[in-house]
Amino acid sequence: MNYGRPAPDYNIVVDVDDDEPTLEFQDFASTNAQRGRMNSSGMATGPAAATTAAPPYQPPGQGEAPSGGYSVWRTEYWAQYFNVDSSDVVQRSFLAVVPKDSFLDVYNTNPDLWGTFWIPTSVIFAMFVTASLSQSIAVALAGQKREYDFSMLSFAVFTIYTYVLAIGTFVYLATKYFGSQPGLMECFSVYGYAMAVWIPISVLCVLPFDWFRWVMVAVGFASSGFFIMRSVNQIVSRSNGKLHKGIIPLLLVAHALLVVVFKFRFFSYSVSSVPAPTPAPGK
Secondary structure, three states, rough: OOOOOOHHHOOOOOOOOOOOOOOOOOOOHHHHHHEEEEOOOOOOOOOEEEEEEEOOOOOOOOOOOOEEEEOOOHHHHHHHHOOOHHHHHHHHHHHHHHOOOOOHHHHHHOOOOOHHHHHHHHHHHHHHHHHHHHHHHHHHHHHOOOOOOOOOHHHHHHHHHHHHHHHHHHHHHHHHOHEEEOOOHHHHHHHHHHHHHHHHHHHHHHHOOHHHHHHHHHHHHHHHHHHHHHHHHHHHHHHHHOOOHHHHHHHHHHHHHHHHHHHHHHHOOOOOOOOOOOOOOOO
């Protein structure tokens, strides 16, 4: 071995390929802030939690019934408002006549148009039949021939449907403007079910005693008026004082005018009011 000979020089060349992937470092702190993380209570936090949070709870009656994703032009949309049976309608009609509990609290659990439509329709039929029957009895007792007045039927249709739809729409628009968050079907239901008391009153007013009919009309005015004022006041109270209470007297006046029309158009007849038959000439 030659120990005095110098060691040869070596050159090491490293070929680095630029196409190979390089190492990247990720900031997990910012990633967790974007994706959200679990806190000690097991609830998600961060921006992602805000996008997946449940919608706020909406109390019953502050809006329309859920449409179930159906368009208003679909039959399925309106079918949900007829998803009631006779026991539901009877219960709600009873609360309209004897308001011991809140009608709207019961109604808003399952809104319906069945009673809202059929109760005013039944009142129209009841008033026409009972008024025609009573006048027929009065004319028969006076010894005259009775001819049915079908204009009374068309008058009842126009008066009752106009009252329910027009005043119900007015209540909806007025309370909506002042932030009470009413439901249109809810407002219609108040005035539709308020007509329930006039069905038994129409039957009782067949009796030929004018003082008794005045008492029955007063009872009907007080019962239906109290129900309307109580229900509308419950809707108005959602505005937290933004809606002036002046709407209540206006509705009371409108209801009083309707009752006056009922009295003098359908419940104003007696035997004495029937004119005596005119004797034939030469007798």
